Amino acid sequence: MRYIKNILFVPFVFLLFAYTFIGNTPLRKIKYSSKSSVNVPEPSDVVFDKETHHLFIPSDNGILYECDSLGRVIRKAETLGWDFEGVEIKGNSIYVSDESSRKIYKYNKKDLTVEAVYSVPYQGGRNEGFESITYNESKSCFVLISEKNPVSIIELNDNFQIINQQIFKASRDISSARWFNGQMYLLSDENRCILQCDPYTYKVNHVFQIDVINPEGISFDNSGNVLIAADDIQYLYYFNSFSTKL
Numbered sequence: 001m002r003y004i005k006n007i008l009f010v011p012f013v014f015l016l017f018a019y020t021f022i023g024n025t026p027l028r029k030i031k032y033s034s035k036s037s038v039n040v041p042e043p044s045d046v047v048f049d050k051e052t053h054h055l056f057i058p059s060d061n062g063i064l065y066e067c068d069s070l071g072r073v074i075r076k077a078e079t080l081g082w083d084f085e086g087v088e089i090k091g092n093s094i095y096v097s098d099e100s101s102r103k104i105y106k107y108n109k110k111d112l113t114v115e116a117v118y119s120v121p122y123q124g125g126r127n128e129g130f131e132s133i134t135y136n137e138s139k140s141c142f143v144l145i146s147e148k149n150p151v152s153i154i155e156l157n158d159n160f161q162i163i164n165q166q167i168f169k170a171s172r173d174i175s176s177a178r179w180f181n182g183q184m185y186l187l188s189d190e191n192r193c194i195l196q197c198d199p200y201t202y203k204v205n206h207v208f209q210i211d212v213i214n215p216e217g218i219s220f221d222n223s224g225n226v227l228i229a230a231d232d233i234q235y236l237y238y239f240n241s242f243s244t245k246l
Helices: 002-018
Strands: 025-030 036-039 055-058 064-066 071-076 083-088 093-098 101-108 112-117 130-138 143-148 152-156 162-167 178-181 183-190 191-199 204-210 215-222 226-230 235-239
Touching: 055 083, 071 143, 083 143, 093 130, 130 183, 143 178, 183 215
Parallel strands: 025 204, 083 130, 130 178
Antiparallel strands: 036 235, 055 064, 064 071, 083 093, 093 101, 101 112, 130 143, 143 152, 152 162, 178 183, 183 191, 191 204, 215 226, 226 235
């Protein structure tokens, strides 16, 4: 019986350690200030529109939705994809990554019509494509990130031609990415944490553990408050802007 207890104790200690540190970076626990349900089936990401204060949310079902700040649907795009995972706004366009088809859809923000579709090749299974998309303003390039096995960070120009690629080993998965205020923020579903990274090297500087199940999308409003979209339970979580000072 003592032997069995020791076997059970070792994984417990390992998990406790894993949720205390990501690599050599300590985790800071932060709690959401409020939450609201979102009328989007399986929301896979979220991006805040600085002009309208609306949210654009893609669904795993291949539909792009525009919602108000509380997640209530205003309209949805007519052109459908297969497996939408990531979303980003750049200028007057919305970019959505389709994991299964390895395609990027460029929507006109005004009327949600498709302006262009880009194909970006990537090896791996059907559900091991691009989990997230963001625009890295520090390096003036788009960034696509695969979820796992391995986590790959791919930089692309405005025509979605690959210009750089690297493996990210600091987390076992990445479900969303967002450049904000000179930093790159990566969201881990399995570790339930936000990793603040250097926008040039993607080195992890700070890690924030969040009390959210299935965190799939991350964005920031104009005040720096954090929005997290949860997939299966269809909720939006709101966090106050947080300091990186430990």
